[in-house]
Amino acid sequence: MLTASGTVRDRVEGLGLGADDYLPKPFDFTELVARVRALGRRSMAALPPTVVHGDVKLDSAHRLVTRAERPIALGPREFAVLEVLLSARGAVVSAEELLERAWDENADPFTTSVKTTMSRLRAKLGEPPLIETVPQAGYRI
DSSP: OEESOOSHHHHHHHHHTTOSOOEESSOOHHHHHHHHHHHHHHHSOOOOSEEEETTEEEETTTTEEEETTEEEOOOHHHHHHHHHHHHTTTOOBOHHHHHHHHSOTTOOTTSSHHHHHHHHHHHHHOSSOOOEEETTTEEEO
C-alpha cells in the first residue's frame, strides 16, 4: 500500500487486510523501488541452475550458453536478457521489464539499449530465430 495514512494503527490495519507492504507518504523514491524489487523476488520461482529450451542451454551457475552444443560467448547484459526470457517460459516480457531485471536502476527508460542488446543476442544465437518480437508487447522465446 502507498498511502497518506501513516500511523502505526493504519499500517497494522493495512497489513492485516492483506497488503504485502505498506509505505506511507512522504516516501523516498529509492525506498519504493527497493520495496517493489523485494516484493518481486518473493513471487519469482527459483530457476534451476541449467535452463534448456530446444537446443539452447543456459547454465547460470557457470554463466555458459550453448546452442546445438556449440558454446556462445555472451556479454553480461546479453546473458541477463536471455536468462529473463528463458525464465518467462514462453510468456511475453516487455522491454520495460527487461530494463528492470537485466539492467540496474540507473538505466534510462527512453534508451534503445533493449533493442540494441536484443539485436546482438539474436545475431549470436544464430538460426533458426529463437526470440520472437510481439508487436506492442515485448519479446518471448
